[in-house]
Amino acid sequence: xxxxxxxxxxxxxxxxxxxxxxxxxxxxxxxxxxxxxxxxxxxxxxxxxxxxxxxxxxxxxxxxxxxxxxxxxxxxxxxxxxxxxxxxxxxxxxxxxxxxxxxxxxxxxxxxxxxxxxxxxxxxxxxxxxxxxxxxxxxxxxxxxxxxxxxxxxxxxxxxxxx
Numbered sequence: 001x002x003x004x005x006x007x008x009x010x011x012x013x014x015x016x017x018x019x020x021x022x023x024x025x026x027x028x029x030x031x032x033x034x035x036x037x038x039x040x041x042x043x044x045x046x047x048x049x050x051x052x053x054x055x056x057x058x059x060x061x062x063x064x065x066x067x068x069x070x071x072x073x074x075x076x077x078x079x080x081x082x083x084x085x086x087x088x089x090x091x092x093x094x095x096x097x098x099x100x101x102x103x104x105x106x107x108x109x110x111x112x113x114x115x116x117x118x119x120x121x122x123x124x125x126x127x128x129x130x131x132x133x134x135x136x137x138x139x140x141x142x143x144x145x146x147x148x149x150x151x152x153x154x155x156x157x158x159x160x161x162x163x
Contacts, residue, residue, distance in 0.1 A: 046135055046137065046138050046140070046157050047135070048077040048096075048098060048133075048135070048140070049077050049078065049079050050157055051076065051157055051158055052074050052075075052076050052157075052158040053074060053075050053076070053077075053140050053155035053156070053157055053158070054073065054074045054155060054156055054157075054158055055067050055073035055074065055120070055123065055153060055154070055155055056154045056155060056156050057154045058120065058126070058151065058152070058153055058154070059151070059152040059154065060149065060150070060151050060152075061148075061149060061150055062150075067120055072086060072087075072088050072089075073085075073086065073087055073088070073120055073123050074086050074155075074158070075092070075107070075127065075155070077096055081095050081096060081097060082094070082095055082096075083095060083096050083105065083106075083107060085107065085109075087109045087120075087121070087123045087124050088114040088120075088121060088123075089112055089114035090109040090110040090111065090112050090114070091109065091110050092107050092108065092109035092110075092124060093107070093108065094106040094107040094108055094128075098133070101132050101133060101134060102131060102132055102133075103130065103131065103132060103133045103142070104131070105127060105128050105130060105142075106128055107124045107127055107128050108124070109124045126144070126151060126153065127142060127153060129144045129146060129151070130142035130143055130144040130151070130153065131143070131144060131145075138156060138157040139154065139155065139156055139157070140154075140155040140156075140157070141153070141154055141155075142155070
């Protein structure tokens with residue numbers, strides 16, 4: 001049996017169709033928002049000034065080296081543009097500026113002979129040669145390209161509050 005709809009104005013069909021379309025679009029948008037909320041990293045990236053950054057590893061021309069006792073190599077970026085840090089048993093200080101992903105860093109350290117021999121005694125020089133950086137969560141990367149040598153210093157943000 002076939003039913004025929006008679007005496008129903010044409011605009012009523014258009015109104016029903018438009019309402020159905022709006023509901024479908026709204027459902028798709030809600031679904032997209034729900035899915036993107038599940039996959040997005042909700043933790044904001046750290047800031048350079050969030051605390052003490054401990055050196056974890058170096059990477060020179062794609063060859064990585066872990067730094068033992070990483071807390072012995074660290075840097076703190078202060079809001080006033082000054083830096084303090086450690087290089088093995090030596091204290092360091094200097095200045096920093098950053099704009100976008102570019103960084104300028106100066107770092108001078110005391111020159112006490114450490115025992116045992118530091119695993120990465122060239123830390124201050126390598127750090128100051130870096131001219132760009134990136135932050136991913138609680139990880140800091142300092143980068144330097146000097147001719148055919150590409151250097152990457154990887155730091156982790158120390159969990160304790162330094163205040």
